[in-house]
Amino acid sequence: MPQIRFDQVTKSYGNTQVLPPFDLTLHNGEFTVLVGPSGCGKSTTLRMLAGLEVLSGGEIWFDDRPISRVEPKDRDIAMVFQDYALYPHMNIAKNMSFALKLKRTPKKEINQKVEQVATMLGIEHLLSRKPGELSGGQRQRVAMGRALVRDASTFLFDEPLSNLDAKLRNKMRTELAEMRNLLDKNMVYVTHDQVEAMTLGDRIVVMADGLIQQQGTPEELFKTPNNKFVAGFIGSPNMNFLEATLIEEADNLYAKGKGFCLQLSAQHRATLTSRIAQQDADITVGIRPSSFYLDNLPESANTPSEISLYVVVSEYLGAQSVLLTRCEDQNLEIEMESASPVQNNQTLNFSVLPEDIMIFDNDTGNRL
Amino acid sequence: MQSSFNTNRLIPYFFLAPALIILGVALLYPIGYMIYASFLDWNPSQRIGEADWVGLRNYTFLLHDASFRESFFVTLKFASIVVILEMIIGVGLALLLDRNIRGMSALRTIFILPMMIAPIVVGLMWRYMYHPTVGIFNRTLKDWGFEAIPWLSDSWWSLVSVIIADIWQWTPFIFILSLAALQSLPRSALEASRIDGATGWQQIFYIKLPLMMPVLIVTALLRLIDAFKVLEVILVLTNGGPGLSTEILSLRISRTASEFRELGVAAAMSNYLLILLFVLTVAMFLYNKVVEKHAIKQQAKTEEA
Numbered sequence A: 001m002p003q004i005r006f007d008q009v010t011k012s013y014g015n016t017q018v019l020p021p022f023d024l025t026l027h028n029g030e031f032t033v034l035v036g037p038s039g040c041g042k043s044t045t046l047r048m049l050a051g052l053e054v055l056s057g058g059e060i061w062f063d064d065r066p067i068s069r070v071e072p073k074d075r076d077i078a079m080v081f082q083d084y085a086l087y088p089h090m091n092i093a094k095n096m097s098f099a100l101k102l103k104r105t106p107k108k109e110i111n112q113k114v115e116q117v118a119t120m121l122g123i124e125h126l127l128s129r130k131p132g133e134l135s136g137g138q139r140q141r142v143a144m145g146r147a148l149v150r151d152a153s154t155f156l157f158d159e160p161l162s163n164l165d166a167k168l169r170n171k172m173r174t175e176l177a178e179m180r181n182l183l184d185k186n187m188v189y190v191t192h193d194q195v196e197a198m199t200l201g202d203r204i205v206v207m208a209d210g211l212i213q214q215q216g217t218p219e220e221l222f223k224t225p226n227n228k229f230v231a232g233f234i235g236s237p238n239m240n241f242l243e244a245t246l247i248e249e250a251d252n253l254y255a256k257g258k259g260f261c262l263q264l265s266a267q268h269r270a271t272l273t274s275r276i277a278q279q280d281a282d283i284t285v286g287i288r289p290s291s292f293y294l295d296n297l298p299e300s301a302n303t304p305s306e307i308s309l310y311v312v313v314s315e316y317l318g319a320q321s322v323l324l325t326r327c328e329d330q331n332l333e334i335e336m337e338s339a340s341p342v343q344n345n346q347t348l349n350f351s352v353l354p355e356d357i358m359i360f361d362n363d364t365g366n367r368l
Numbered sequence B: 001m002q003s004s005f006n007t008n009r010l011i012p013y014f015f016l017a018p019a020l021i022i023l024g025v026a027l028l029y030p031i032g033y034m035i036y037a038s039f040l041d042w043n044p045s046q047r048i049g050e051a052d053w054v055g056l057r058n059y060t061f062l063l064h065d066a067s068f069r070e071s072f073f074v075t076l077k078f079a080s081i082v083v084i085l086e087m088i089i090g091v092g093l094a095l096l097l098d099r100n101i102r103g104m105s106a107l108r109t110i111f112i113l114p115m116m117i118a119p120i121v122v123g124l125m126w127r128y129m130y131h132p133t134v135g136i137f138n139r140t141l142k143d144w145g146f147e148a149i150p151w152l153s154d155s156w157w158s159l160v161s162v163i164i165a166d167i168w169q170w171t172p173f174i175f176i177l178s179l180a181a182l183q184s185l186p187r188s189a190l191e192a193s194r195i196d197g198a199t200g201w202q203q204i205f206y207i208k209l210p211l212m213m214p215v216l217i218v219t220a221l222l223r224l225i226d227a228f229k230v231l232e233v234i235l236v237l238t239n240g241g242p243g244l245s246t247e248i249l250s251l252r253i254s255r256t257a258s259e260f261r262e263l264g265v266a267a268a269m270s271n272y273l274l275i276l277l278f279v280l281t282v283a284m285f286l287y288n289k290v291v292e293k294h295a296i297k298q299q300a301k302t303e304e305a
Helices: A042-050 A092-102 A107-121 A136-150 A166-182 A194-200 A218-223 A228-233 A266-277 B002-037 B057-064 B066-097 B104-116 B119-129 B136-143 B155-183 B187-195 B200-228 B232-237 B249-258 B263-304
Strands: A004-013 A016-026 A031-035 A057-062 A077-080 A154-158 A186-191 A203-208 A211-216 A240-249 A252-257 A260-263 A282-287 A305-316 A320-327 A330-337 A347-352 A357-361
Touching: A004 A042, A016 A042, A016 A211, A031 A042, A031 A194, A042 A077, A042 A154, A042 A186, A077 A136, A077 B187, A092 A107, A092 A136, A107 A136, A136 A166, A166 A194, A186 A194, A194 A218, A203 A218, A203 A228, A211 A218, A211 A228, A228 A282, A228 A357, A240 A260, A240 A266, A240 A330, A252 A266, A252 A282, A266 A357, A305 A330, B002 B263, B057 B066, B057 B263, B066 B104, B066 B155, B066 B200, B066 B249, B104 B155, B119 B155, B119 B232, B155 B200, B155 B232, B187 B200, B200 B263, B232 B249, B249 B263
Parallel strands: A031 A186, A031 A203, A077 A154, A154 A186
Antiparallel strands: A004 A016, A004 A057, A203 A211, A240 A252, A240 A282, A252 A260, A260 A305, A282 A357, A305 A320, A305 A347, A320 A330
């Protein structure tokens, strides 16, 4: 398995630069997820890796071999497409064995391999059918099967689950996670769904507007996002953002906004106090929906601040509730454990801990 | 209640009636007339009522008529050769030009120009080009030091000449239909085949051509039907000659009616041609039906699963 390295790779269509030069290293044997909203350049990045798009500049390295001018078939990759891209006129067995047939693999070996993969994916009864006769989930499996049969060192997935319904998507996601553990391969996976990214990826690369915003493990991205975009994109429900101003009172630093005043941690105080003197005290506060406590504050809690929120909609999901609340004119989502449904149209007092509060610069969006 | 229900059901037919009447007058009446005429020994100087009824004599006569059989054979030869060559060239061009080329839409318009020129003009144009002494072909050959070719005066070359002219005129038809078929192919399947390791040729033979096949078959049949009816270009170029070497059926029909003044025989000949074309059309229809049925079957299977 090669280590894949993007070196100052850029992509333009005509005069429009969609991907400014970027570096990216995909480590050996890792499951890397490229995630971002539509049009962020993640699919283009994957397609350049596959050889389906020509680079406008830079180089992609497989270990120390430059591959940007190598034909897709010589890159030792297999790819699963969003719309499965099965060959409509061939039956499933032929679809899966097409690559082997082109490589002039002996028939016996082909049959053996197809059968083995089909059994692994539970599609052995479909081998004589054509793609048009299969359901979406079955086609998805065949597409995976076709990639697996090739036994390439690197697997590319281009939003493979996005055409499936929610239930099937969850099921296939778990199967993919299982497959990832079974196969010792490089996998690069493109999705716009942060849940897929968080659950599947060893490492996640968050992209927006053609730029890599941050890369790291799911935990790193969740706990220490670089900027407001990553903080808002990773995690479900999304992080709440509130406009606020920094103020210093009695040796403590607070973020004060309409209807709330939250005490910040000592660490924040060390880095942020100087901004007050510079008349640069307007910031954005970010708090995860799961960081609000009603009455279950941990015992070790240190200097919690209170915030009064008016419950507009309460979504009872069983063990949890998601509350849509309002603080003056700003909306907040709160996720909390709930034994029974929370009533709408009431004001509740929540506690927030200083260490759960993130502060972002208003202009750059960077986390401070 | 009952009567309003009936009126509702009849309304579509009221709307269809004008079209049906026009169809009847413009299509069925002439065909019926032709079929009737084919049973008559009818000279153009007679009114149809005065002609003698001869039953199937015109048909049996034609079966034993060497010139008709020759003409039928020439038509078959002409139609099959032009369709095969046009398919190969048209599909080949489409495969070559199925890419993002600057000014492709302008190119496409230029490519289909021959199809838009009136056949008589095409015939005249080619006749000048084929001219034995001043035509561009023979002049060029002479300049290069080759011998002149008797384009329209030799029986073998004259068939070649009309075939070339027809290919020039009708390849664009196949080209644009193939190009449309190519451009509607699933892009991702082609990309998948590139990753699977298919070379350009393998993509064409394993993916593109099989997927285009339904369109290609219909296109070929349409061209075949058209090729059987070709008249003007050959009329202008060779008028069937030399001898009977390029006398295709429609030309023979027109000559039988106007020169030999045998309207009954001409009608019978037209009916033979009609039957042939009818068989071809039904074949095309059946093919579509089979494909459709297959698609429905597939759908049903998918829903079951």
